[in-house]
Amino acid sequence: MELQFLGTSSGTPTRTRNVAGLALRMEGGGWLLVDCGEGTQHRILHTSLSLHTLQAVLITHLHGDHCYGLPGLLASAGMANRTAPLMLVGPPALQSYLGGVMASTELRLPYELTFVAVETLVGRSLVPDLDISATPLSHRVPSWAYRFAERHVERRLDVAKLRAGAVPAGPLWGRLQQGEDVTLPDGRVLRPADYLLPARRPRAIVVAGDNDRPELLADAMRDADVLVHEATYTQAVLEKVGPGPQHSCARMVAAFAAAAGVPNLVLTHFSPRYRDAGTGPATLAEVADEARAQFAGPLFLAADLARYRLDRDGTLHPVSPP
Amino acid sequence: MELQFLGTSSGTPTRTRNVAGLALRMEGGGWLLVDCGEGTQHRILHTSLSLHTLQAVLITHLHGDHCYGLPGLLASAGMANRTAPLMLVGPPALQSYLGGVMASTELRLPYELTFVAVETLVGRSLVPDLDISATPLSHRVPSWAYRFAERHVERRLDVAKLRAGAVPAGPLWGRLQQGEDVTLPDGRVLRPADYLLPARRPRAIVVAGDNDRPELLADAMRDADVLVHEATYTQAVLEKVGPGPQHSCARMVAAFAAAAGVPNLVLTHFSPRYRDAGTGPATLAEVADEARAQFAGPLFLAADLARYRLDRDGTLHPVSPP
Numbered sequence: 001m002e003l004q005f006l007g008t009s010s011g012t013p014t015r016t017r018n019v020a021g022l023a024l025r026m027e028g029g030g031w032l033l034v035d036c037g038e039g040t041q042h043r044i045l046h047t048s049l050s051l052h053t054l055q056a057v058l059i060t061h062l063h064g065d066h067c068y069g070l071p072g073l074l075a076s077a078g079m080a081n082r083t084a085p086l087m088l089v090g091p092p093a094l095q096s097y098l099g100g101v102m103a104s105t106e107l108r109l110p111y112e113l114t115f116v117a118v119e120t121l122v123g124r125s126l127v128p129d130l131d132i133s134a135t136p137l138s139h140r141v142p143s144w145a146y147r148f149a150e151r152h153v154e155r156r157l158d159v160a161k162l163r164a165g166a167v168p169a170g171p172l173w174g175r176l177q178q179g180e181d182v183t184l185p186d187g188r189v190l191r192p193a194d195y196l197l198p199a200r201r202p203r204a205i206v207v208a209g210d211n212d213r214p215e216l217l218a219d220a221m222r223d224a225d226v227l228v229h230e231a232t233y234t235q236a237v238l239e240k241v242g243p244g245p246q247h248s249c250a251r252m253v254a255a256f257a258a259a260a261g262v263p264n265l266v267l268t269h270f271s272p273r274y275r276d277a278g279t280g281p282a283t284l285a286e287v288a289d290e291a292r293a294q295f296a297g298p299l300f301l302a303a304d305l306a307r308y309r310l311d312r313d314g315t316l317h318p319v320s321p322p
Numbered sequence: 323m324e325l326q327f328l329g330t331s332s333g334t335p336t337r338t339r340n341v342a343g344l345a346l347r348m349e350g351g352g353w354l355l356v357d358c359g360e361g362t363q364h365r366i367l368h369t370s371l372s373l374h375t376l377q378a379v380l381i382t383h384l385h386g387d388h389c390y391g392l393p394g395l396l397a398s399a400g401m402a403n404r405t406a407p408l409m410l411v412g413p414p415a416l417q418s419y420l421g422g423v424m425a426s427t428e429l430r431l432p433y434e435l436t437f438v439a440v441e442t443l444v445g446r447s448l449v450p451d452l453d454i455s456a457t458p459l460s461h462r463v464p465s466w467a468y469r470f471a472e473r474h475v476e477r478r479l480d481v482a483k484l485r486a487g488a489v490p491a492g493p494l495w496g497r498l499q500q501g502e503d504v505t506l507p508d509g510r511v512l513r514p515a516d517y518l519l520p521a522r523r524p525r526a527i528v529v530a531g532d533n534d535r536p537e538l539l540a541d542a543m544r545d546a547d548v549l550v551h552e553a554t555y556t557q558a559v560l561e562k563v564g565p566g567p568q569h570s571c572a573r574m575v576a577a578f579a580a581a582a583g584v585p586n587l588v589l590t591h592f593s594p595r596y597r598d599a600g601t602g603p604a605t606l607a608e609v610a611d612e613a614r615a616q617f618a619g620p621l622f623l624a625a626d627l628a629r630y631r632l633d634r635d636g637t638l639h640p641v642s643p644p
Contacts, residue, residue, distance in 0.1 A: 012401050012402075018364070037394075038364075041334075042340070064393055064427050068397075069360060072359075072386055072387075075333075075387070079333050080334075096422075100418075101386075101422065104418050105386050105415075107386055
């Protein structure tokens with residue numbers, strides 16, 4: 001599982017950071033898009049992602065910096081002759097937003113759109129490889145976090161036990177690994193459950209929309225490997241701005257991550273006031289320092305196009321070059 | 323008067339070309355935006371243009387590649403604390419498009435929007451420095467060309483005549499140039515009309531939306547200096563694609579420009595199939611060659627961020643660096 005950031009700025013784009021967009025790449029080559037700010041399709045042109053293998057777009061909330069790129073991305077997928085249906089998940093207003101834009105701009109697509117209201121996700125199977133669930137957050141408009149958990153976890157054979165039992169190596173082992181009962185030439189019947197090692201925990205990633213109460217994610221983060229959360233400001237700026245915008249500061253998110261035992265924390269959605277380079281006030285280094293003072297685990301401040309791989313053992317590490 | 327291209331691709335962005343957007347910069351520092359495809363605000367970040375001095379946005383037609391950047395641009399102007407009202411000109415559907423987006427995404431702006439239906443432009447004064455008129459074109463949806471003509475032309479004094487009449491040089495000359503009657507110490511009353519050289523022709527630029535009948539611009543181009551027109555394809559590609567999309571090929575536009583005596587021709591809105599570099603089929607050089615075979619005057623194929631100055635004598639020339 002990989003994450004690739006397509007935008008990491010809050011509200012407005014800067015020269016180096018676009019507004020929100022995040023690709024979740026799966027091992028089979030398909031991918032999901034979480035949020036689609038204006039210019040997301042432009043960022044995609046600088047990646048190896050294809051609009052033909054996009055399986056679903058999930059919108060966390062309907063503020064412009066998270067959804068104004070959707071009509072153009074859908075139009076471009078159409079002009080690229082996409083024919084596979086596309087799933088759109090989000091607050092119910094997503095459908096009226098898109099429907100209005102499509103009607104007034106006469107946008108007709110050569111593929112089908114399926115809208116899924118985020119409230120109805122429970123128990124649904126949207127894509128073959130992942131279980132997707134959602135958690136309501138606290139923001140000026142309804143905002144959600146999406147949790148993506150691997151559905152299929154490969155099982156490894158207990159080779160020592162097979163050898164101890166004198167089970168002949170070869171195709172029989174493979175059938176056991178696939179979950180089939182196997183009858184040996186000597187008449188013994190082997191059950192897969194007896195010869196498979198305990199399954200590893202399925203990997204899970206939580207991607208949150210705008211939110212001023214990180215603790216709402218406590219349940220979603222149980223058995224999850226990665227939290228991607230906004231850290232729009234430092235605490236000092238949040239206090240200056242006031243609570244009106246309902247964003248988090250780095251300290252709040254990192255303190256929650258520490259308390260909840262979050263294995264890997266990725267911060268994004270930075271106010272354009274923070275400069276990428278340098279140290280001290282109004283730099284991203286200041287945001288990072290504030291988070292590190294709370295959270296001792298692996299911490300990343302996302303940049304546009306940055307790509308992170310989540311290994312099967314739960315390690316998150318940057319992929320270079322993106 | 324200057325033109326700066328913010329996007330020159332048709333339909334979808336490429337790695338080097340954004341979708342439609344064109345800034346018309348006036349001498350006082352204000353500017354107008356013609357079309358606002360997705361990512362126009364991102365391009366603006368790489369120019370010296372400010373969303374605070376934007377006077378009006380004029381949309382040629384409501385296809386996505388000409389208007390999907392408008393909500394985000396308006397939102398960013400708001401987040402930059404613009405307070406000056408902004409005029410939006412376009413087909414009537416522009417208002418319902420924007421109204422729908424603003425309602426469903428809860429976009430509230432700290433400045434006023436004034437919608438002007440393009441059909442009602444006649445006789446209206448939208449901005450102080452320009453007369454703006456519009457011409458209906460031929461496309462799949464209602465599409466328009468905008469004509470921008472200087473309203474105020476500076477007058478030069480007939481210095482030889484002033485000297486011959488022994489009018490003392492100094493502040494009196496300035497008052498004559500400003501259009502005031504002047505009484506000399508010897509009692510003579512001088513009328514400005516007698517001492518001003520004939521006014522030069524006001525400069526005029528026509529920017530057309532998508533259109534498959536360039537000849538519709540014959541009237542608008544009378545006494546105009548520059549035509550900016552789409553040349554989506556070469557003739558061979560247009561014949562292959564068929565007339566359905568209702569675009570022009572380079573040959574059609576250049577042949578019209580030659581017949582109409584267009585002083586300067588700028589082509590834009592190129593199909594993404596054309597590569598920027600190289601020669602031969604499927605390069606922009608092929609598009610340029612096709613146009614040059616018809617039109618012998620000054621011809622430019624616009625690139626993103628390219629900037630052109632229209633001098634008072636009607637000469638159009640690239641400004642470098644953009």
